[in-house]
Amino acid sequence: MPKYRLVFQKTGSAKWLSHLDVMHTFARAFLRAGIPLKHSEGFNPHPKISIAHPLPVGVEGYGELLDFEADCPSLERVPELLNAALPVGLRAIRAYPPQAAASEIALALYRLTFEYDNGAPAPERLADFFAQETIPVVKRSKKGETEINLRDAYLSFVARDAGEGRIEAEVVLDAARAPVNPKYFESALAETSLKPNYMAATREKFLDSTEKDFE
Amino acid sequence: MDSRLDRILRRVEKPARYTGGEYGAIIKNRAEVDTRVAFCFPDVYEVGMSNLGMQILYGLKNSMPGVWCERCFAPWPDMEREMRQAGIPLYALESGDPIREFDAVCFTLQYEMSYTNILNMLDLAGLELRAERREGFPVVFAGGSCAYNGEPLAPFVDFFVLGEGEEMNVEVVREIQRAKRDGISKQDFLRRVSAIPGVYVPSFYDVEYHTDGRVASITPKNGVPEKVVKRIVKDLDQMYFPEKTVVPSTEVIHDRVTVELFRGCIRGCRFCQAGQIYRPVRSKSCETVVKQAKALLEHTGCEEISLSSLSTSDYRPLGQLCDLLLEFCEPRRTNLSLPSLRADNFSFELMERVQKVRKSGLTFAPEAGSQRLRDAINKNVREEDLARTCRIAFEGGYSTLKLYFMIGLPTETDEDVLAIAGLAYRMMKLAKETATSKRGVRITVSVACFVPKPHTPFQWEAQNSMEEFKRKIDLLKGKMPRAIAYNWHDPSTSYLEAVFARGDRRLGDVLEQAWRDGCKFDGWNEYFDFEKWMGAFKKVGLDPDFYALRERGEDEILPWNHISVGVDPEYLKRERAAAYRSEITPDCRAGCSGCGASDFLEGGVCDA
Incomplete structure (x- = not known):
């Protein structure tokens, strides 16, 4: 310790x-x-x-x-x-x-802010998108490119309208097994009508396996 | 920080270069500030933040009430592209405000190959390039070692500050404050500021040329002096020194505390510009160095301190200083580094004391391979001294040796060039006989192409042509033992350096053309484009050979004729003649050679 x-x-x-x-x-x-x-x-x-x-x-x-x-x-x-x-x-x-x-850190709570310069879509549309079973994204690393299913990387995705063309999402990411860079939530949308102009990411806190705050 | 900047920062390399916010960065309340100064370093953040002069002048200007001095660096081309696309003008790191809204924009000139970056930064700031087209404030000025012949930049800057800045910058910034208060025009301001000793306003000097391109006359107007003499600070112990500096949060080139030991150099190597322009020799006392070193180490939390000067082993109380510093450094696990050591008065015992854990490596600069040529350039190092030092080092377990040389020095013959290989071979043999390191000794020979510089005994000399440099590089390659790593500088960069180092103000057109054609970061291999440069000379109609390859007559009016570094041109001529006789001049400690720089000091005696 x-x-x-x-x-x-x-x-x-x-x-x-x-x-x-x-x-x-x-x-x-x-x-x-x-x-x-x-x-x-x-x-x-x-x-x-x-x-x-x-x-x-x-x-x-x-x-x-x-x-x-x-x-x-x-x-x-x-x-x-x-x-x-x-x-x-x-x-x-x-x-x-x-x-x-x-x-023993198991999970991490992220806040993702999707910025739309010409007005945000309904938050439900984003939530629906990220509720799909398969969300393929190309993960880039020094070893090269691999396709992963982003859906395997998080437990939940809750979106709400934050005003001024922004949608804010709370996402519980798996921090232990195969943590992904939150930027893939933006790149997953790149080829869709939900593509934001910018996405800011904030890690709020770590959680243990029972979703309690990690100390 | 607004999302506009965030949106581009995520796409660029090393975004921490562009955010500011470091520990020690100075933030002032805009309401209490009447004068805003942008201190611009025409290279990337990691290079600029390693510069001691910048830290000193930043602290100095910010110590003035009502003045806020901020930093600004050249954005790397990926960031520049993003900024131009997003319409973000060049901004200062502390406030994020565009520097075109400031009262003064100043540049430090460290090397010729950064000149296009100055033009690029002015443009990125949204300022006119040409001084005559900029009305009102900000005024643009420049200082640093290249300002002693800043003529190629004369069309772009409003004025130069020549010499040491610790006192002069305060006077200049006060004059800017006064001008703003009085609401006077830029022309009137320039008249006022030109009265400060060391300030050079190029537009107040008319330059005429002979039909062959040589300078015919340099005529002062508006009552400015015929010669602008550089400034020095007489007493380094009393001089301003920042005990709080900006500590970068991201990796920079020299991530350490630097404290100067002395200014000037007793040696007088004839090729060396620094050895002339920083005269006369003045030292800080041991007590001052220790006090400043401790303060800076405590303030920064740095793991390394470097003692800076042109020749560290010439600092008289070096042994005592190192003892005092080690007492402080060792318990903190702080490394002490001693650069610029000479092979002839190098104290091995001292080196051992300093480098207790890491036996990094030895680096020496014999500069020339033969004793005759070393005598001609007044680099008074003898091979016996080098061999003696190396032997002790090899026996003591050192495993790397780097040797720096120059080719194309005046009076050099092929025999002298080949002597570099001979010297390297003998050091290699010595290493084989004496090395105790298991890995043996790795020897590296680096060869630079000689660039004749203003205000030196070789300021009249022709540079070798690029073909000649290449021939010599190859000649040496054929004879260099294979076990030795052999590197050389690109002759085309050295050629351009030579053009601009001794250039006149007509070259401003070439600079602008080259910049318009896309030249920037010319000191970086990945961006240096020689063909573009040659195209720019052609378009403007100037011949670069005229500047680099032509031997000047000793009676010729040189473009920097009206600039004095305090060294008598007659002394430079005497030194040049001695070079042609391969005669050495004893160092200043052994006897004064009457260079004239001691006139700066009371009683005319320097602290050699």
Whole structure:
């Protein structure tokens, strides 16, 4: 079990930082904040921090989890000290000794905002689309392109009209088995009349296998 | 951030380049700001954010009440395309506001191959390229090492600032504040700002040409001085230094804290522009360096600190400094790096102390293969010294050695070129005999093409033609031992550098034409397009050979004749003559050679 866990937000301009950037930025922020992180042993020691299910670049997160080992003066003061040392968009919320390992995260709740510059379709149409049994999308990775069924990646998709040409959807994604980048919800619509002009994605929180908030 | 920017950022490479928001970035309340300055670096974010000068001047200008200085970098072509398509003009990173709404737009000139990026950034900002076509504010000015002959950019900038910026920039920005308050015209502002020592307004100098293209005369008007003399800061201990800098959240080229040790160089290598233009030698005290280093390491949380100067091993209290810094760095796991070490006064014991864990590698720049040519260029390094240092390093377990050379230096013969292979061979042999590293020693030889630079003893020299460079590169390739990795610079880039380094203001037309034809990021191989450049010269009707390959007469009026870096042209001529006799000039510490730069300092004595 890691010693401590930090809940943090990654929003606004910070959503464009890569996972490595975030790790590096936190390592420095801990140092700036006067909280010395423990380092691994060996030839090339690195600070002991790890982030559960790193966010894809461009996606905001409100309940991100970072496990760390450090000599903390007071766990309660960690967020305040860190926030004085973090860049815009990265914000520490609270730190605590965790009860469960990050590997027990099962699900993630996402909020997807579909923007339609010329008026949004009825939310039911989006919900119907994402209720289909098969939703083929082409997944691109370094290894090449593979076709997957997006429907296997989420448990539920609930959409509502958010006004101003926007439809907001709450989606519970499978975070454990084969997590997908939420951008595929946009690309799935690319060839349809439901194609948005833009889709913003936010990960609200992690859930355990019983759909309770993951601590 | 609005979704308009988000919509394009998701399609570009490394979007974090374009968002700002870093720790240490300065956000001011618009209501308390009367003067907005955009500090533009004409290259991509990762390059610009590695530049110490930018961090210094950014902090400096923001320390002025009422002034908000923001950063702006050249967007990579993928982002530029998206911005143009979406109609988003070039914006400053801190506020996201378009820089065309600012009061001043300033550029730092680090190398000639970034000039087209300046034009591109002006255009992307929605500003007219030509200074004469821009009315009112923002004014556009430029400084940095290329400003000592910024003539090719003269048509595009309103003025240059020459020399060290720590004091001059405050005076210039104050003048901009005053001009805005008084509501005066740009012309009146330029008259006022031209009175600040070190400020050069090119439109206040008429340049005439002989029919063969040489400069016939440079005539000042509006009461400006005949020679604009660069500025220096006399006391580096009292000088402004930012103890809070912007810490990039994303990877940059040099992701570390940098603290200067001294300015100027005691060595006087005859090819080296930096060695002349940063004179006279002035040092920071050990106490100042330690204080600034600690403050910056604490502020940034960086894992590495680099000590910067033109020749680190010439800093007198280097040993003491390293001891003091290591005391602080080791418990924090901070690496200390010492670049620009010379092979002849290199202290191995010091290197060992500094690099306790990682034995990275050794890098030296003998510059020339033969002792004769090293004497001619005044690079007073002897092969014995290099061999002695390498031997200790190889015995101590070092496993890489990089050697940097130049070809096309004045007085060079084929024998000198081949001597590079000889030297490399002898180091390889030495490595075989002495190396203790299991992997042996990997030796790399890198060869650059010599570019004659203004304000150096070689400013009158002809550059080798591209064919000649290629011949020499191949000649050396044939003799270079196979076990040595051999790299060389592209002669066509060096040729263009030579054209613009010693160019006159007529070249502005070529710059504009090349930019219109699509040239940008010319310092990046993937974008450099030599044929486009040659086409631009042809369209404008100027011959690049005239600038690169022509030897100038010592009595010729050079395009930078009205610019003084404080070094006496007679001294440059003496040094050039000594080069032709392969005679060395002792370093400034061993004896003053009377370059004239010490006149900047009280009592005329520099801190060599």
